[in-house]
Amino acid sequence: MKNRIVKKISLAFRGFALGLLSDEDELRALMDHAHNRGIVESDEHEMIHNVFELGDTLVRELMVPRTEMVWCERDKTLRQALSLALRSGYSRIPVIGDGIDNIIGIAYVKDLAKRALDHHEAETTEKVEQHIRPAVFVPENKEAAELLKEMQRDQIHLAIVVDEYGGTAGIITIEDIIEEIVGEIADEYDDGIESFSWISEKKARAKASMHVEDLAAELKISIDREEFDDVDTIGGYMAEKLGRVPIAGSTIDIDGWSITSERPVGRRRRISSVIIERLESDEEIND
Numbered sequence: 053m054k055n056r057i058v059k060k061i062s063l064a065f066r067g068f069a070l071g072l073l074s075d076e077d078e079l080r081a082l083m084d085h086a087h088n089r090g091i092v093e094s095d096e097h098e099m100i101h102n103v104f105e106l107g108d109t110l111v112r113e114l115m116v117p118r119t120e121m122v123w124c125e126r127d128k129t130l131r132q133a134l135s136l137a138l139r140s141g142y143s144r145i146p147v148i149g150d151g152i153d154n155i156i157g158i159a160y161v162k163d164l165a166k167r168a169l170d171h172h173e174a175e176t177t178e179k180v181e182q183h184i185r186p187a188v189f190v191p192e193n194k195e196a197a198e199l200l201k202e203m204q205r206d207q208i209h210l211a212i213v214v215d216e217y218g219g220t221a222g223i224i225t226i227e228d229i230i231e232e233i234v235g236e237i238a239d240e241y242d243d244g245i246e247s248f249s250w251i252s253e254k255k256a257r258a259k260a261s262m263h264v265e266d267l268a269a270e271l272k273i274s275i276d277r278e279e280f281d282d283v284d285t286i287g288g289y290m291a292e293k294l295g296r297v298p299i300a301g302s303t304i305d306i307d308g309w310s311i312t313s314e315r316p317v318g319r320r321r322r323i324s325s326v327i328i329e330r331l332e333s334d335e336e337i338n339d
Contacts, residue, residue: 115222209225260285
């Protein structure tokens with residue numbers, strides 16, 4: 053059954069390529085007709101239409117923006133870089149020179165781990181910049197479909213997206229593009245965390261997407277609005293305070309409370325939840 057469907061779809065695309073179907077609209081109409089006849093199932097029908105839409109989609113629409121990028125400084129040791137990879141959940145990490153607009157290469161965790169395993173002293177004596185691979189740069193206005201072909205052809209997994217001025221706009225992976233076709237990949241670790249819940253009298257868990265003002269209300273504290281003028285969520289507030297994307301174990305203090313990010317989830321390894329704990333006062337410590 054599946055082979056028959058694939059064969060009919062292939063024949064339709066072949067007809068388009070040979071000029072038997074005059075334009076994309078006719079091919080879309082043929083696919084709609086096949087769907088209505090039950091030849092093509094709903095999920096397959098949606099995927100085919102997503103392929104068409106990909107031709108009108110630009111890289112900047114699918115990329116992970118620079119504000120959400122996890123990166124490593126060139127002078128970090130292998131141990132530090134491996135720790136960052138472990139906490140962030142990424143297997144490939146951009147390595148920067150003077151700043152995020154100066155990406156000098158990509159660190160592959162498997163390269164760093166192999167080096168550290170083969171030469172134990174290298175873990176603390178060698179810098180990550182000694183073990184990077186060349187980075188691939190693409191313009192943000194490039195068509196996603198064209199980039200997908202190039203990434204498949206050249207076996208590229210990750211590319212750095214640059215803006216019109218040559219600065220870093222973000223990163224994009226081949227999975228980002230494929231997901232646009234097949235739909236969002238469900239996260240097996242999405243455990244339905246409540247927006248905010250008390251674990252004990254001095255400890256709580258909250259979603260990283262919870263609004264900062266709602267958190268302030270729960271903790272009965274006040275936050276200067278000017279501190280997070282362009283930030284709405286706890287995750288965004290942490291990033292603003294830290295100066296980079298929070299990863300597992302990242303901590304900030306706010307008006308007598310500590311906020312610590314938990315493990316990242318999902319394909320993009322975003323922080324999903326945080327642990328909030330009351331800090332002990334000097335009087336409590338002395339007691």
